[in-house]
Amino acid sequence: MQFDQRSPVYLQVIHGFKEQIASRELTCGQEIPSRRALATKLGINPNTAQKAYKKMEQEQLIITERNVPSRITTNPHIVDRVRSELLNEAVIQFVTSMQAIQLPFEEVVTTVKKHLSNKQL
Incomplete structure (x- = not known):
């Protein structure tokens, strides 16, 4: 993922997830990396990954339950x-x-x- 300087990194992460959901690269119910794993993979601060996940939870793009990996929404x-x-x-x-x-x-x-x-x- 290439980041630009025009918008906050967490918003760019969210947009990347949305593109993958829209193109069906990520499917309903599919597990996604942990916040820490995503931060490492993208070379971003773990707090930035946490902020992106929190916002995606609020938008119901992802589902997070205790002790279970986060996953893409199952709501079509x-x-x-x-x-x-x-x-x-x-x-x-x-x-x-x-x-x-x-x-x-x-x-x-x-x-x-x-x-x-x-x-x-």
Whole structure:
């Protein structure tokens, strides 16, 4: 995972988990590394990993019970919410970029269609 300087590391960790959940790299109920193991793997402070896990618990992305490894939610509605959230973020970023360079709507749509027809989503 590559971290940037624009946002807090714990938020970037959460975003990484969301991307893995949305792409189904992480599946419902799958165990995830301990906070300490994640911190070691990513080269971050254990307190940062703890903060990310706490926030993901609050958002119900992960389930943590005593003496049991944390795991990805089993609630499909939460997974759908994550996918929708990431899609909306990407679309807003794309639309903002297109507005900044003032391309005609039709040209943007034609180009998007062309690229989508060349690739399977």
